[in-house]
Amino acid sequence: MSKLRVHGFSISLDGYSAGPDQSREEPLGIGGEELHEWLVETQTFQRMCGKPGGTTGVDEDFAARGFENVGAWIMGRNMFGPQRGDWPDDGWKGWWGKNPPYHSDVFVLTHHARDPIPMEGGTTFHFVTEGIEAALQRAQESAGGRDVRLLGGASAIRQYLEAGLVGEMHVAIGRVVLGRGEHLLAGIDTLALGYACTQHVTTEKATHFVLTKKS
Amino acid sequence: MSKLRVHGFSISLDGYSAGPDQSREEPLGIGGEELHEWLVETQTFQRMCGKPGGTTGVDEDFAARGFENVGAWIMGRNMFGPQRGDWPDDGWKGWWGKNPPYHSDVFVLTHHARDPIPMEGGTTFHFVTEGIEAALQRAQESAGGRDVRLLGGASAIRQYLEAGLVGEMHVAIGRVVLGRGEHLLAGIDTLALGYACTQHVTTEKATHFVLTKKS
Numbered sequence: 001m002s003k004l005r006v007h008g009f010s011i012s013l014d015g016y017s018a019g020p021d022q023s024r025e026e027p028l029g030i031g032g033e034e035l036h037e038w039l040v041e042t043q044t045f046q047r048m049c050g051k052p053g054g055t056t057g058v059d060e061d062f063a064a065r066g067f068e069n070v071g072a073w074i075m076g077r078n079m080f081g082p083q084r085g086d087w088p089d090d091g092w093k094g095w096w097g098k099n100p101p102y103h104s105d106v107f108v109l110t111h112h113a114r115d116p117i118p119m120e121g122g123t124t125f126h127f128v129t130e131g132i133e134a135a136l137q138r139a140q141e142s143a144g145g146r147d148v149r150l151l152g153g154a155s156a157i158r159q160y161l162e163a164g165l166v167g168e169m170h171v172a173i174g175r176v177v178l179g180r181g182e183h184l185l186a187g188i189d190t191l192a193l194g195y196a197c198t199q200h201v202t203t204e205k206a207t208h209f210v211l212t213k214k215s
Numbered sequence: 216m217s218k219l220r221v222h223g224f225s226i227s228l229d230g231y232s233a234g235p236d237q238s239r240e241e242p243l244g245i246g247g248e249e250l251h252e253w254l255v256e257t258q259t260f261q262r263m264c265g266k267p268g269g270t271t272g273v274d275e276d277f278a279a280r281g282f283e284n285v286g287a288w289i290m291g292r293n294m295f296g297p298q299r300g301d302w303p304d305d306g307w308k309g310w311w312g313k314n315p316p317y318h319s320d321v322f323v324l325t326h327h328a329r330d331p332i333p334m335e336g337g338t339t340f341h342f343v344t345e346g347i348e349a350a351l352q353r354a355q356e357s358a359g360g361r362d363v364r365l366l367g368g369a370s371a372i373r374q375y376l377e378a379g380l381v382g383e384m385h386v387a388i389g390r391v392v393l394g395r396g397e398h399l400l401a402g403i404d405t406l407a408l409g410y411a412c413t414q415h416v417t418t419e420k421a422t423h424f425v426l427t428k429k430s
Contacts, residue, residue: 013388013412013424014400015230173228173388173422175415179406185229186401191394197228200390202417207388209228 002140003147003167004074006157007066009184010035010172010206016181017154024082027095034176038206039063048101058203062170071143073102074135076156077110080125087114094125105142107135109156132159154182164193166213173207217355218362218382219289221372222281224399225250225387225421231396232369239297242310249391253421254278263316273418277385286358288317289350291371292325295340302329309340320357322350324371347374369397379408381428388422 011017018029028035039045043054044063054060078084081092094100099121107126114127128135139148147167150160160166171184190211199210226232227250237244243251254260258269259278269275293299296307309315314336322341329342343350354363362382365375375381386399405426414425 013386013415013422014403014405171228175412175424177405177410177412177424177426179404183401186398188229189394190229190392195392197390197392200228202419202422204417207228207417207422209390209392211392 002071002143002145004136004150004160004165005066005070005147006150006152006166006169006171008039008063008170008172009152009157010039010174011184012174012176012178012181014177014179015183015185016178017152017157017184018178018181022078022082027082029178029181031176031178032181035174035178037174037176038172038203058201058208059205062172062208065170066149069146070104070149071146072104072139072148073106073151074139074148074156075106075108075151076153077108077112078155079151079153080108080110086112093117093119096123099123105139107139107142109135132156132163132165136160136165154184157184158188161188161190161193161195164213166211168213169195169211170199171209171211173209175205217286217358217360219351219365219375219380220281220285220362221365221367221381221384221386223254223278223385223387224367224372225254225389226399227389227391227393227396229392229394230398230400231393232367232372232399233393233396237293237297242297244393244396246391246393247396250389250393252389252391253387253418273416273423274420277387277423280385281364284361285319285364286361287319287354287363288321288366289354289363289371290321290323290366291368292323292327293370294366294368295323295325301327308332308334311338314338320354322354322357324350347371347378347380351375351380369399372399373403376403376405376408376410379428381426383428384410384426385414386424386426388424390420 018032022029038059041055042060042063046054100119100123103122105124107128110127113129117125194214195211198212201208233244233247253274256270257275257278261269315334315338318337320339322343325342328344332340409429410426413427416423
């Protein structure tokens with residue numbers, strides 16, 4: 001059965017998923033890029049940027065796993081861009097250039113309707129105003145039997161976790177302290193929601209752990 | 216100058232410092248003992264329990280550092296025992312037996328006055344009702360130029376952190392998820408308070424990091 005999966009979601013040592021003051025210049029907020037230090041040198045990420053080489057090993061294995069058997073994607077509106085409220089007519093089409101690394105349907109959670117945006121390479125951004133369950137249903141239909149990857153941000157993941165809809169979640173704790181921002185897990189009792197920690201591996205750059213929903 | 220230091224304070228992957236439902240049977244709350252997995256096999260901890268042997272390496276180095284140059288100790292009342300409110304006349308003298316591992320003055324933060332309790336081996340528990348600054352002042356006087364170690368729990372550490380009084384704090388993220396309990400860092404902007412992450416080391420059992428107050 002098609003699962004909803006979170007992969008490579010980076011948080012700080014104090015549990016924040018993005019730094020404060022997100023903007024066009026700082027898409028991950030101040031200090032947020034350091035969170036992904038474990039990821040940026042991996043073969044998977046380098047290939048995504050069209051570059052050869054990259055590291056192999058545990059960090060790479062986790063990076064690669066996030067692209068296996070994924071047929072559609074979901075993200076929160078704040079991950080799609082820095083705008084808030086009604087969509088301004090500014091031609092914003094995401095952070096990822098003309099050919100985003102998704103190559104299939106991406107469902108963006110928003111309270112503000114907008115027409116789909118087809119991009120090069122098979123990615124189409126769809127804007128879903130009917131809530132998280134509706135977005136998941138549309139994504140699963142689009143995925144054609146494969147899984148759906150929930151990209152973030154923290155607020156979207158928290159909503160899906162609290163609804164018990166995330167099947168598996170890989171989190172990477174980076175080696176940075178952010179102080180404030182969006183907290184991923186504070187106040188969410190993952191154990192009571194039926195999750196168990198099924199994997200824990202540390203590398204020099206990150207502490208990886210996986211929460212899996214008991215069926 | 217005498218510093219206030221936190222060492223070996225263990226939190227879960229989701230940031231909690233003690234499990235829920237603390238009691239005489241479960242002093243660290245349900246699941247809380249797993250937090251200290253990195254510590255219990257170290258030479259320092261084994262020696263504290265009167266046993267020979269124990270592991271050496273990074274985990275041991277962090278355990279040992281918590282006992283270097285410490286002249287007095289501070290802990291919150293909830294760490295001293297499971298009672299809340301007025302002290303019942305039950306002869307409770309802490310979790311640590313007749314000869315606690317502190318061997319000097321320990322200042323217990325409480326709203327409820329109680330006479331000092333002298334123990335074997337040089338430990339005396341003092342009960343301070345005048346607040347965190349008063350406890351720190353008394354501890355520093357007692358420490359005779361050495362540092363003061365703040366043992367916990369989360370609530371006591373949060374108060375000292377927010378007051379900017381902690382000079383250095385070593386936290387160990389264990390390989391367990393707790394879901395609920397006392398959160399150590401959520402809502403505290405350590406960067407704005409003047410702390411920086413000055414060390415980050417991972418081992419198989421824990422992710423160690425040190426926050427240091429800029430002077």
